Amino acid sequence: MRQLILIPICFLALGLPVVVLASGAQGGFDAVVSSIESRYHVHAERIPLLGLISFFAARKQTSGVSGIHVAEIENLQGDVDGEELNTLVQQRLGQGWERVIRETSRGGSQTLIFMHPEGKKMGMFVLDLDGQEMNVVQMSVDPSHLSENIGKYEHHRDTEGETGN
Amino acid sequence: MMNRLSVFILGLAAFAVSAPAQNGLPLPSPVEKELAARASNVTEVTLGKNMLGFAAKFMNGKDQDEAATQRLIQGLDGIYVREYEFDKEGQYSMEDMQKLRSSFQTSEWTTIVREREKNGVTTEVMMKMVNGEPHGLFVLDAEPKELSIVLILGPIKMEDLHKLSGIGGLGVLDDIDTDGGKDKAKDKSKDKSKNGGDE
Numbered sequence: 001m002r003q004l005i006l007i008p009i010c011f012l013a014l015g016l017p018v019v020v021l022a023s024g025a026q027g028g029f030d031a032v033v034s035s036i037e038s039r040y041h042v043h044a045e046r047i048p049l050l051g052l053i054s055f056f057a058a059r060k061q062t063s064g065v066s067g068i069h070v071a072e073i074e075n076l077q078g079d080v081d082g083e084e085l086n087t088l089v090q091q092r093l094g095q096g097w098e099r100v101i102r103e104t105s106r107g108g109s110q111t112l113i114f115m116h117p118e119g120k121k122m123g124m125f126v127l128d129l130d131g132q133e134m135n136v137v138q139m140s141v142d143p144s145h146l147s148e149n150i151g152k153y154e155h156h157r158d159t160e161g162e163t164g165n
Numbered sequence: 166m167m168n169r170l171s172v173f174i175l176g177l178a179a180f181a182v183s184a185p186a187q188n189g190l191p192l193p194s195p196v197e198k199e200l201a202a203r204a205s206n207v208t209e210v211t212l213g214k215n216m217l218g219f220a221a222k223f224m225n226g227k228d229q230d231e232a233a234t235q236r237l238i239q240g241l242d243g244i245y246v247r248e249y250e251f252d253k254e255g256q257y258s259m260e261d262m263q264k265l266r267s268s269f270q271t272s273e274w275t276t277i278v279r280e281r282e283k284n285g286v287t288t289e290v291m292m293k294m295v296n297g298e299p300h301g302l303f304v305l306d307a308e309p310k311e312l313s314i315v316l317i318l319g320p321i322k323m324e325d326l327h328k329l330s331g332i333g334g335l336g337v338l339d340d341i342d343t344d345g346g347k348d349k350a351k352d353k354s355k356d357k358s359k360n361g362g363d364e
Contacts, residue, residue, distance in 0.1 A: 102209040117219045143223035
């Protein structure tokens with residue numbers, strides 16, 4: 001009888017983490033934007049098929065940035081509770097995302113930057129709230145490509161400096 | 166046998182649920198929330214072990230400077246920065262500063278620098294020593310209208326520390342005299358009394 005009781009308990013114990021982890025996996029850009037839309041009763045302007053466009057663009061160029069998603073929200077009514085917004089984003093982004101930077105000001109402005117390692121790339125999520133306007137961007141960055149490009153520009157700047165002297 | 170198996174499964178389940186919440190960095194203390202409420206601008210930088218490990222992978226190991234930075238951040242458990250900017254002076258007290266440093270007043274942590282300048286700028290540097298090696302650094306930098314906290318956890322090479330000053334909020338590391346590491350770490354106490362903000 002005791003063993004019969006333990007079986008459903010173990011089943012539940014194994015099922016609970018699966019449900020918790022799966023709910024996190026359903027997060028991401030769309031989940032965050034949808035939650036913001038419903039919480040603040042606003043409509044986000046998105047660029048259709050931007051993710052697909054950036055995927056093909058990334059194959060043609062070597063900027064190291066792909067998977068771009070952008071949403072712009074205007075006319076946010078009333079004050080936005082910074083702590084609540086931060087929690088909402090953290091919860092809806094899902095598992096694996098870490099908040100790296102948070103900048104807040106008394107005026108209500110807030111910038112949040114989350115990162116998430118995606119194999120050789122780094123997922124980056126940026127939310128910028130300024131007054132009644134909010135911009136949400138998510139992209140996938142290849143750090144090795146980026147550092148190469150930054151290196152090129154630095155080299156170019158150094159060369160310009162030398163010739164200028 | 167069945168009981169042991171059940172305990173194992175329950176333990177595994179509890180670990181799976183709680184593991185994602187752990188990032189090796191301390192949770193914000195209540196005083197940090199109070200300071201944030203009083204500040205006009207707050208900047209928080211939190212780099213966990215995962216992020217630091219990932220960043221280290223993309224550093225150029227051929228360049229001598231970058232290789233040193235790579236070695237330094239690879240072993241770190243986390244970097245935690247908080248910067249509070251205030252509209253006017255007197256927005257934080259000696260008590261607030263004491264609360265901030267209280268977590269580090271244990272036998273493992275030693276104050277290596279305590280400096281108070283006439284213009285109200287106070288700098289305190291505390292170091293965590295494990296088996297004679299530096300394994301943590303806490304910097305509390307107070308200006309009349311600004312308060313900064315830097316916490317670095319993990320094995321630290323003092324001679325490479327200034328290389329982290331390029332990371333947002335870690336500029337204060339440039340001011341720390343790291344020459345000579347732990348052996349030459351000196352107490353620059355100019356005022357041994359409790360140093361506080363402007364009151």
